[in-house]
Amino acid sequence: MSEALCFLSIADAARQIAARSLSPVELAEAHLARIAALDPQLDSYLTVTAEQARTQARRAEAELAAGRSRGPLHGIPFGLKDMFETAGIRTTAQSRVLRDHVPVADATAVRQLYTAGAVLLGKHTTHEFAHGGPSFDLPWPPARNPWNPAHYTGGSSSGSAAAVAAGLAMGALGTDTGGSVRSPCFLCATVGIKPTFGLISRAGVVPFSASCDHVGPITRTVEDGALLLQALVGADAADAGSTPAPHVDYRGALTGDIRGARIGAIRHFWEDDAPANPEQRAALDQAIAVLRQLGATVEDVRLRTLHEYYAVRILLTESELFARHQHNLRTRPHDYGHHFLGRILGAALFTGADYIAAQRQRRAMIAEMAPLYARYDVFLLAGAGPAPPLSAHRSIGSIEKWLTPSMGTLFSVVGGPAIALPCGFSARGLPIGFQLGGRPFDDATVLRVAHAYEQAAGWHRRHPVLDPGAARIAIDLDAEAPPKPAPLDGATRDQVRMLAVRAGLMLDDELFDLMCQTAPYALAFCERVRRDQAWSAEQAAVFRLSVDGEAG
Numbered sequence: 001m002s003e004a005l006c007f008l009s010i011a012d013a014a015r016q017i018a019a020r021s022l023s024p025v026e027l028a029e030a031h032l033a034r035i036a037a038l039d040p041q042l043d044s045y046l047t048v049t050a051e052q053a054r055t056q057a058r059r060a061e062a063e064l065a066a067g068r069s070r071g072p073l074h075g076i077p078f079g080l081k082d083m084f085e086t087a088g089i090r091t092t093a094q095s096r097v098l099r100d101h102v103p104v105a106d107a108t109a110v111r112q113l114y115t116a117g118a119v120l121l122g123k124h125t126t127h128e129f130a131h132g133g134p135s136f137d138l139p140w141p142p143a144r145n146p147w148n149p150a151h152y153t154g155g156s157s158s159g160s161a162a163a164v165a166a167g168l169a170m171g172a173l174g175t176d177t178g179g180s181v182r183s184p185c186f187l188c189a190t191v192g193i194k195p196t197f198g199l200i201s202r203a204g205v206v207p208f209s210a211s212c213d214h215v216g217p218i219t220r221t222v223e224d225g226a227l228l229l230q231a232l233v234g235a236d237a238a239d240a241g242s243t244p245a246p247h248v249d250y251r252g253a254l255t256g257d258i259r260g261a262r263i264g265a266i267r268h269f270w271e272d273d274a275p276a277n278p279e280q281r282a283a284l285d286q287a288i289a290v291l292r293q294l295g296a297t298v299e300d301v302r303l304r305t306l307h308e309y310y311a312v313r314i315l316l317t318e319s320e321l322f323a324r325h326q327h328n329l330r331t332r333p334h335d336y337g338h339h340f341l342g343r344i345l346g347a348a349l350f351t352g353a354d355y356i357a358a359q360r361q362r363r364a365m366i367a368e369m370a371p372l373y374a375r376y377d378v379f380l381l382a383g384a385g386p387a388p389p390l391s392a393h394r395s396i397g398s399i400e401k402w403l404t405p406s407m408g409t410l411f412s413v414v415g416g417p418a419i420a421l422p423c424g425f426s427a428r429g430l431p432i433g434f435q436l437g438g439r440p441f442d443d444a445t446v447l448r449v450a451h452a453y454e455q456a457a458g459w460h461r462r463h464p465v466l467d468p469g470a471a472r473i474a475i476d477l478d479a480e481a482p483p484k485p486a487p488l489d490g491a492t493r494d495q496v497r498m499l500a501v502r503a504g505l506m507l508d509d510e511l512f513d514l515m516c517q518t519a520p521y522a523l524a525f526c527e528r529v530r531r532d533q534a535w536s537a538e539q540a541a542v543f544r545l546s547v548d549g550e551a552g
Contacts, residue, residue, distance in 0.1 A: 005030040006167035007463055010224040013170065014072035017064065024064070024075025028057035028119050031077045035121065035168050037468040041149050043141045044159040044168055046082050047090060048122040053077065056119040063117070072227050074117030079169035081160045082123040083130055084110050085204040093206045094138060095128045096335040097328055107204025108236050109173055109215050116231040121169055125159030130175055130208050131321065132339035132401065133158070134393050136477055144390065145188060146464040147430050150473045151387040154184035160218050161188040166464055171219040171228050177208045178313055179408020181216040182420035186383035186407075186433030189422040189459060191450075192218050193225045194408070196440045197415035198243030200229075201236035207324060209317035210241060211362075211541060212412050221460050222421065222451040226250040229443070245441055253444035254451040259295030261449055262376045263436075266301060266410070270382035273306035274405050283424035283432045284382060290456050291380075296449070298380065301372065309365065309413050310405035311528035315350055315358035318522075322347035322503075330504045333511055341511060343401060346518035348503040349496065350526065357529045359539035366414050366540065373439040378449045382407050383420055385432030390475045402521035410437065417443040419450045422459040431459075485517045492519060 016022035060075035085103035127133030134142035143159040146166035157174025161184030185192030217228035411418035418437035438446040
C-alpha cells in the first residue's frame with residue numbers, strides 16, 4: 001500500500017502520468033489496496049468497483065502510451081456519492097427503497113468524467129436520499145470521520161469527503177442542496193465546491209429538490225477542484241435547470257494574487273444568528289487575518305438573518321422532496337430510516353401557499369444581493385467543526401436538524417458559487433472549515449481567493465493517520481438519549497392528523513408521533529416566511545415555453 005501515491009494531488013499525479021513516471025494502473029491498484037485495508041474502519045464506500053477500475057486504468061495506460069491524452073484527469077481514480085446513476089452498477093441513495101436499483105445509463109456528470117479518462121473506484125456512502133443522518137437503522141452504516149473514526153463526517157456527501165480525506169480517492173462527486181458538498185468538507189478538511197446553479201448537469205442524479213440541487217466536486221486542494229469543475233461544466237438539455245455559460249479556464253484563474261480583492265464577512269451569521277463555538281470563531285478570525293495579509297480588504301457586511309434564508313430553503317426543498325416521495329410514504333413508510341422520516345413527514349404540514357410565499361421570498365433575496373455583488377468580489381461565511389461524536393447522533397437527531405440553520409444555506413438560496421475549505425483544527429485534532437461565496441457565474445474569482453488562502457494557510461498539507469491494523473471503533477448508540485419534546489396541544493394534534501390524512505399518509509402510532517414531534521418546528525418555518533409581498537412580486541421559479549414547445 002503506497003500512502004505517498006494515494007496522497008498525491010490530482011494535479012501532481014496528472015503531471016507524473018503525463019511524464020510517464022506514474023502508471024494509471026499503479027495508481028488505481030494503490031487506491032484499491034488502501035480501500036481494502038482502511039475502509040472497514042470508515043465505511044466510506046457502499047460499493048467498490050475494483051474490476052471496472054482496473055479495466056479503465058488499463059485502457060487509460062494504453063491510450064497514453066499511444067499518445068492519446070484526454071487531459072489532466074486521464075487515469076485519475078475518483079469516487080461517486082451513491083446518488084449518481086451508474087450503468088450496470090447499483091445506485092441506492094443509501095435507502096431500502098432503492099436497494100436493488102441498477103440503472104441502465106450513467107448520469108451526465110459520470111459520463112463526462114469517463115470521457116475525460118477518469119477511473120471509477122466505487123460509490124460512496126451518503127445520508128438516505130441525501131437527507132437526514134447519520135442513520136444506524138439502514139442496511140448500510142454511516143461513514144466515519146478519518147481524523148477520528150468515532151466522530152461524524154457531516155453530510156450528506158459523507159462517504160465522499162471521508163474517502164478523499166483518507167486517501168481512498170483522489171476526488172469525488174457529491175451533491176449539494178443545502179450544503180451537502182460543503183458540510184462534510186468542513187468536518188473532514190477537504191475542499192468542496194458548490195458551483196453556480198445550473199453550471200453542472202444534474203441529469204441522472206437521484207433528485208432531492210429541483211430548486212436547489214447542485215452537483216459539485218470534492219478534492220484535497222482547490223486546484224484539484226478546479227480541474228474537476230473544468231471537466232463537468234456544460235449545458236445539458238436533459239436538465240431543465242442547466243444554463244449555458246461562457247468557457248472559463250478555472251485552473252488558469254488560480255494566480256495566487258488577491259491584492260485588492262474586496263471580501264464581505266457575514267459575521268452576524270456566526271456571531272448572532274447561529275453562534276459558533278470558540279474554536280470556530282478563533283479559526284475564522286485567523287482566516288480573515290491571512291486574507292488581509294494577502295492584500296484583500298475584509299469588512300463586515302449585514303444581510304437578513306440566517307433564519308430567514310433557512311426558512312425559505314426548508315419550505316422549498318422539503319416540499320419538493322415530499323412530493324417526490326409521497327407515493328412511497330403512503331405505501332411503504334417503514335422502508336425509510338428514522339432520520340429521513342423525522343424530516344420529511346413534517347413537510348406534509350406545508351401548504352401550496354407556503355411554498356409560493358417561499359418562492360417569492362427567494363426572488364426578493366436574490367434581488368437584494370445585486371448591490372452587494374457590485375460592492376464585494378467574494379463573501380466569507382462560517383462553516384463547521386469540530387465534528388461531534390457519532391454516539392451523540394440520537395441526542396442531535398432529526399429534530400435538531402429543524403432547529404439549527406445550516407451555514408450552507410445562503411448560497412443554496414441565491415444560487416451563486418460557494419467553496420468549503422479547511423481553516424484549522426481543534427485542540428483534539430479535528431478539522432474546522434469555512435466557506436467563500438460569490439456572484440453567479442463568477443466561480444473563478446471564488447476559486448482564486450480560496451486557492452490563495454489555501455496556499456498561504458497550508459492546512460491542505462495535513463492528512464489523517466490511520467492504522468490498517470486498528471480495531472473498528474464501537475459506537476455506543478445509547479450514550480445519550482434524545483430529548484423528549486413537549487406534547488402537542490389537542491388542536492395542533494388534530495391539525496396534524498387532518499393534514500396527514502389529506503396527504504394520504506396512513507401512519508401507525510409510532511410514525512404519527514414522530515410527525516407530531518416535528519410539527520411545531522415545521523409550522524414555525526411557515527411563520528418565518530414573509531407574506532407582505534407586493535402584488536407584482538414574482539416567484540423565483542417561473543414557467544417558460546421554448547420555441548419548440550418544450551417546458552422550462
